[in-house]
Structures are given as C-alpha cells and as structure tokens.
Amino acid sequence: MSTYHEPVMPQTCMKYLNLQKGKIYVDATLGGGGHALTMLQQEPGIRLYGIDQDEEAIKAASERLQGYSPVLIKANFKDLRTQLAYNKVKGIDGILFDLGVSSHQLDETERGFSFDREADLDMRMDRDAxxxxxxxxxxxxxxxxxxxxxxxxxxxxxxxxxxxxxxxxxxxxxxxxxxxxxxxxxxxxxxxxxxxxxxxxxxxxxxxxxNDELNALSTALDDAINLLNPGGRIVVMSYHSLEDRIVKNIFRLAEQDCICPPAIIKCVCSHYSKIKILTRRPVLAEPEEIASNVRSRSAKLRAAEKKWGKQ
Ligand SMILES: C[S@@+](CC[C@H](N)C(=O)[O-])C[C@H]1O[C@@H](n2cnc3c(N)ncnc32)[C@H](O)[C@@H]1O
The missing domain is CATH 1.10.150.170 (Putative methyltransferase TM0872, insert domain)
Structure with a gap:
C-alpha cells in the first residue's frame, strides 16, 4: 500500500496547514491517503474530509486510514462547496491540494496515462466521467x-x-x-x-x-478561499507551470483590496483582501527529497492564510 504514492513534502505541508485539535480540514486530493495519514498521525484530534474523483484512490485511502475516522468522498474537487454542504460543513480550517495524478494512476497500465505502455487511450481520473x-x-x-x-x-x-x-x-x-x-x-x-x-x-x-483540470482548479481555489474560517490555511502543490500560474494569480487577486483601474478615484469594485500569502515564492522540495522521490522534483508549494474581518 505504501507504494501507491509517496507523498511530496509532507512536513512542509503540515507546517503550513498548522493543524489544530478539534478543527476541520480537507484533503482535496486524497490519492493513496499519504498526506491524510500524516495529518491524522500528527494531530489525531482533527476532523478530516478526504476527496478524490478516483474510486480506486478512495478504496486505497480507506484501507490506509483504518483506525482513524475521516469522511471520504468520491467527488471532483470543483464541487467542494456542494460536497461540504451535504456534510453540513459550513467552514473549514485548512485545505490541501496535491494536484495531478498519483504514481498509482500512472503505473496502472490500463488507465491509459502512459505513452510507452499499450492500453486503451483513456486518461480519465474519474472512470464514470x-x-x-x-x-x-x-x-x-x-x-x-x-x-x-x-x-x-x-x-x-x-x-x-x-x-x-x-x-x-x-x-x-x-x-x-x-x-x-x-x-x-x-x-x-x-x-x-x-x-x-x-x-x-x-x-x-x-x-x-x-479531466478539465485547470477549470476545476480555478473553481475549487475560489471556493476553498471563501470556505476557510479566519486563520484557516490553504496549501497547494502543483507540478505544471499552468497550474502554478493559476494558483499564483488566484492567491494574488484574493490578497488584494480594491481592484478598480487606477483612473477611478473612489472604489466601486468592493473587492477586499481575504487572504495573506505565506509563501512569496513557491516552496520547492529539498535536494534529499528530490533524490529519493522523483515526483517532488517539479513540485511547487504555495500557501495562504484566511484573514480576519469581512466574511
Ligand atoms: C498527486 S495525487 C495525491 C496523492 C496524495 N496526496 C497522497 O499522499 O497519496 C492526486 C490525486 O488527486 C486526484 N484528483 C486530481 N484532480 C482531482 C479533482 N479535480 N477532483 C478530485 N480529485 C482529483 C487524483 O485522482 C489523484 O488521486
């Protein structure tokens, strides 16, 4: 089971998530449950919701997380808001996105993600989609x-x-x-x-x-920022320059107060700063991790904290 997917920068994720007993967290990309397990081991007193659109990931994670009682949801994270509402969750204190596909998905020949292994050309993370x-x-x-x-x-x-x-x-x-x-x-x-x-x-x-990955990401990031309680944290790891650009731009916009054009003297946009960015530059994996986990080579981690004030 531990070979399903080696989690990337687990301790850096924990540092930025700043887990606190009794609070509510979401792992929006559960995969094999590696990050989720680290979260639960580090702070068993949290309430954890794990989301993945891949049925196999949900099964693998539920085995790996036996002994804990997270709520596991098979869904696309673009539906984060609705899925949490079903579960009567109004606000969250932290959310982790570890984007892309898992090593397991890449290794499973029949999923059709690899060009060097003969398989039906599928590539859906959610096989029902x-x-x-x-x-x-x-x-x-x-x-x-x-x-x-x-x-x-x-x-x-x-x-x-x-x-x-x-x-x-x-x-x-x-x-x-x-x-x-x-x-x-x-x-x-x-x-x-x-x-x-x-x-x-x-x-x-x-x-x-x-998998309509970029649209799903934009929707989920906006919703996640709105769902965060004051002081709550959002942590995103991306592996592709287009994903990282989306994360950077959404964070920057969410951090800004007025976004009216400079020619406007009195603000008409009502935009206000919702987050404080905690990582001015993306955080990269250390060389030792890169040497032992090739997937961490291209990882870029960005994190932000929800501000107190208007909700
Ligand atoms: C890199 S893996 C996560 C690995 C996980 N952090 C671990 O430690 O095992 C990404 C996972 O996110 C899922 N995923 C990607 N995009 C998704 C989306 N839009 N909605 C839900 N799950 C998604 C994939 O199916 C995959 O299992």
Whole structure:
C-alpha cells in the first residue's frame, strides 16, 4: 500500500496547514491517503474530509486510514462547496491540494496515462466521467487539437501533430496509447530526447483536457478561499507551470483590496483582501527529497492564510 504514492513534502505541508485539535480540514486530493495519514498521525484530534474523483484512490485511502475516522468522498474537487454542504460543513480550517495524478494512476497500465505502455487511450481520473482521451483525439477538429497541444502542452509541433492525427483517422480511429505515441513519432522522430519530451507534453496536454483540470482548479481555489474560517490555511502543490500560474494569480487577486483601474478615484469594485500569502515564492522540495522521490522534483508549494474581518 505504501507504494501507491509517496507523498511530496509532507512536513512542509503540515507546517503550513498548522493543524489544530478539534478543527476541520480537507484533503482535496486524497490519492493513496499519504498526506491524510500524516495529518491524522500528527494531530489525531482533527476532523478530516478526504476527496478524490478516483474510486480506486478512495478504496486505497480507506484501507490506509483504518483506525482513524475521516469522511471520504468520491467527488471532483470543483464541487467542494456542494460536497461540504451535504456534510453540513459550513467552514473549514485548512485545505490541501496535491494536484495531478498519483504514481498509482500512472503505473496502472490500463488507465491509459502512459505513452510507452499499450492500453486503451483513456486518461480519465474519474472512470464514470465524460469523454476519454480516445474521444478527444478522434472527435476534435484539427483546430481544437492544435489548441489543446499548444495551450496545455506548450508543444512547438502542435499543428503538425494535429495534422498527423487528422490524416491518421481518415483510415481508422485511434484506439491505444502506443498508437498515438507512434503518430507523434511520425512527426518528431523516434528515439531522441526531443521525441520523448514531445510525447510527454502531448500526453500531459490531453490528460489536462480530458479531466478539465485547470477549470476545476480555478473553481475549487475560489471556493476553498471563501470556505476557510479566519486563520484557516490553504496549501497547494502543483507540478505544471499552468497550474502554478493559476494558483499564483488566484492567491494574488484574493490578497488584494480594491481592484478598480487606477483612473477611478473612489472604489466601486468592493473587492477586499481575504487572504495573506505565506509563501512569496513557491516552496520547492529539498535536494534529499528530490533524490529519493522523483515526483517532488517539479513540485511547487504555495500557501495562504484566511484573514480576519469581512466574511
Ligand atoms: C498527486 S495525487 C495525491 C496523492 C496524495 N496526496 C497522497 O499522499 O497519496 C492526486 C490525486 O488527486 C486526484 N484528483 C486530481 N484532480 C482531482 C479533482 N479535480 N477532483 C478530485 N480529485 C482529483 C487524483 O485522482 C489523484 O488521486
């Protein structure tokens, strides 16, 4: 079970969450329950709600957290507000987001996240949810594919790869991970470092699109900030520059008072500062952790505290 997913920067997360007995916390990306277990071991007196959209993660975490009594919820964190309302939770004292996919999801060949393992091209974290990667690559227009690869993958060859997909599917539908990998190689070549990077970028872009990851993140961060009680903490670890930019921008906006254009003399926006950012720059993992947990290499942690005052 401990190999499900090695939690990243667990002690830094605990430092910023500042757990307190009797208070309410949410692990919005439960995964294998590694961070949740650290939280419960560190402060068994907390009330913990764990959320994940992947049924397998909920099962793995419920086994790992036996002996404690967290409330585990299979849901997308974009529905945080509704899910907590169902559970009669009005305010929370801390929330952790450890974004992206778990090592377990990547390792499970049949989930279709890896380009080097033959599997159905799926990539849904929630297997009950809408379109798979196969639907997206086969049914999106060239323009849509190019946009996905460019925006979410920052891939230089986005257009050429989009065209290659378009040509391929005039013959047959793309079914598998390795089939898509070969189409990418037909454009960028095989065996080189660049080719490997292109496959990583295209698969990551598709995963972000399939799971609508960036929209879910923006919605959940706004709601989480509003749900925090005064003094409550939000901690977010991201592994992709687009995610980190969203976290940085949402935190900065939430920290600002008036956001009226400078030409306006008297404020009309009623915007007020809700949080204090605790990490001016993202916190990175220490070299020792990076050496033992490769996933921590790209992690960027940002944290903020809810202010007292207007709610
Ligand atoms: C990096 S793993 C978390 C690992 C966890 N911290 C641990 O220690 O085991 C991310 C998890 O978040 C889940 N996830 C990602 N986006 C989600 C979303 N929008 N709603 C709910 N769960 C999500 C994934 O299914 C995955 O299990």
């Amino acid at each position: 809408g379109n798979s990667a196969k639907d997206i690559v086969n049914d999106s227009s060239f323009e849509e594919l190019k946009k996905i690869f460019k925006e979410y993958g920052e891939e230089q060859a986005a257009g050429r790869i989009g065209r290659a997909i378009e040509r391929y599917r005039t013959e047959r539908r793309i079914q598998s991970t390795t089939e898509l990998a070969r189409i990418i190689e037909s454009v960028v070549g095989a065996g080189s470092k660049e080719s490997l990077k292109a496959k990583v970028r295209i698969f990551q872009a598709l995963r972000i699109r399939v």
